[in-house]
Amino acid sequence: MNSQMKRLQHFFQEHAFGVCSALGEKLGIASSSIRLFFIYASFLTLGSPVIVYLGLAFLLNMRKHLRKSSSSVLDF
Numbered sequence: 001m002n003s004q005m006k007r008l009q010h011f012f013q014e015h016a017f018g019v020c021s022a023l024g025e026k027l028g029i030a031s032s033s034i035r036l037f038f039i040y041a042s043f044l045t046l047g048s049p050v051i052v053y054l055g056l057a058f059l060l061n062m063r064k065h066l067r068k069s070s071s072s073v074l075d076f
Contacts, residue, residue: 019056 020038024031041049 019053019060022060023056 020031020034023029023034027034038049038053
């Protein structure tokens with residue numbers, strides 16, 4: 001049971017927290033601090049930062065796909 005929890009935790013850290021990690025790297029802030037900010041802001045504003053988080057996750061995902069597609073187009 002403990003190994004399943006570790007795998008689940010690893011999955012969420014790898015996929016769901018990519019936005020916080022990317023913001024943390026860009027701003028030079030610990031990603032755990034950014035996660036706490038999103039959690040507290042979500043409680044205070046009734047969920048609107050969740051929409052911002054999902055939007056940023058979408059943009060990061062699209063950015064990865066655009067980089068892959070642009071590099072393959074330029075490699076004739």
